[in-house]
Amino acid sequence: MAKYSKYFDLAKERGIEALELYVSKHYALSFSLFHSEVDSYFLEDAQSLSARGIYGGKIGYAATEKLDKSAPDFVIAHVIDNAKAVDKDDPAILFPGSPKYHKGNVYNQEIRTLSVDKKLANLYEIEKKLKAADPRISEVESVSYSESDGEVHLLNSYGLDLKSKSNYFYYYASVLVKDGEATRSAYKIHLSNDPSNFIIDDFVKALVNEALGKIGATPLPSKKYPVVLSPKVAASLLDAYLEGADAEQVQKKSSLLAGKLHQLVASKKLTVSETPLTKNCFFRYFDDEGVATYNKTIIEKGMLSTYFYNLLTAHNDGVRSTGNGYRGGSGRIATSYVNLSVKPGKKSVDAMISNVKEGVLIKEVQGLHAGLNAQSGDFSLQASGFLIESGKISRAVNLITIAGNLKDLFLDISDIANDSELQLSSISSPSILIKKLAVSGK
CATH class of the missing domain: 3.30.2290.10 (PmbA/TldD superfamily)
Structure with missing residues (x-):
């Protein structure tokens, strides 16, 4: 001092x-x-x-x-x-x-x-x-x-x-x-x-x-398939969905999660926590306003438990800051999160895929910002991955588009694997199985 x-x-x-x-x-x-x-x-x-x-x-x-x-x-x-x-x-x-x-x-x-x-x-x-x-x-x-x-x-x-x-x-x-x-x-x-x-x-x-797994990639016939989201893709879509838990956006009525506190916003199989006190490279014990961070559940068995608050948005709602105040440009304190994690399931990803008769494993998506409406949750994204046939990876697929709504997608989760991966976004997610998702190809 x-x-x-x-x-x-x-x-x-x-x-x-x-x-x-x-x-x-x-x-x-x-x-x-x-x-x-x-x-x-x-x-x-x-x-x-x-x-x-x-x-x-x-x-x-x-x-x-x-x-x-x-x-x-x-x-x-x-x-x-x-x-x-x-x-x-x-x-x-x-x-x-x-x-x-x-x-x-x-x-x-x-x-x-x-x-x-x-x-x-x-x-x-x-x-x-x-x-x-x-x-x-x-x-x-x-x-x-x-x-x-x-x-x-x-x-x-x-x-x-x-x-x-x-x-x-x-x-x-x-x-x-x-x-x-x-x-x-x-x-x-x-x-x-x-x-x-x-x-x-x-x-x-x-x-x-x-790289070699992508050889022979072709599009798929257009229809709804069971879809397995890879850890990287699942983390990206979860990041987009939980932008709606920003209390500032909720207070401005521009969030798809406005008015959804303590309501079901995802499948009961999904539990998401923010654990800033996890001792990895994203560890934070205080936010940029000096508020102590703490580990907390954001979505518990599908139910939205809290919004992300900084001091100002907490004041506006008459609650305490959740320790999510982080600096943006020009000194502005926005809200963000660190070490967001999806609770993994018990199955390996191979065991989860073994239950899929015909489906698609999505390994990559493109155009997340241009192809997604954060306020409505609607998305249409270019994607690539692999065809699943009789419970096994069959062949590579590309030049496909996945489309739907974020809320519907997370409500349609039918299983979660145990292959969690930490991304540069500080989000950790395993592979996630979606019951049905529209896939456009040939």
Whole structure:
């Protein structure tokens, strides 16, 4: 706190009732290979400070990346000017602190201490093994490595003083395979904050199998099929659906989940939790307003248990913040979530598929933003995957479209597998079986 005392002294001197500082440090490293040459390299080591202050009953905002002696005067002056320009009547709220915080350390120093040479050597090895894996692999399009290292320090006039530090890395590779006159593409991502659990041979094998499995892909006859959503696709559609649980959208009457609290919004087989205290690379023990996070059920056996609240939307509804206030642009506090997870079932995905006489396994979708109406839940998405016949994967399918409504889709869940995967979105989901979904092909 002493390091930033000048900001608080100036704020008090100039009539700011309360001040909040959000200091962020960010380190990022990424590089990629193309045809055994490093074709991109990016390194960032930056810090920034943003401030919110209550002045004249309004919240003013300022930010700077120049943290020198002039920064306190610049920031405080801009907070005041910004507050004077605010014409909304929203209450000015800064948070004094939660009674208890569940602190934890998930920062892994090994990510930074592992040399760049070793990380680059891993890329060369991945590329080499992909090229040698199968003659049908015609091109290794890209092999890349990225890491992110972030530190947040949140403090305010009420004595709040919170720090959080986390990091993660991921490897990415994409390939093309020959399929007659056509080519098929496939990619794989390995996300973790523990370098010791990255096994190159496993990564390469999974990508090669994914790519070769697409050979011979053709469209399907158009009709309604039982559909298995892969973990990645299920996570993407759940993310879109739970945008409707944002309390701000609910209060604006622009959410498909408005008025649905404590009502059935999905199959009773579906339970979804937000577990920000899970000790992985997305761990958060406080949100960007300083509210303590906690693990909570969002959908319990199909019933919507809560909306996502920040301080302002909680005030509007006369409830407490759920610890879901996260910063957007221009100092705006929106709502978001971290470590969202679908409760897995007991069956393997193969066992779940074995009960499907004729259906489709959807591995990828495209156009999620353009092809989905968040307010109504209607969607029409390009997709690809595999035909299921007599309980087994039969052949690859492509050039198909899946269409329906998000609410109907989640109400039509008939089974959930146990193959959960954590995505870059911080959502973890297993494969999910939908009773029927419209598939358009030939």
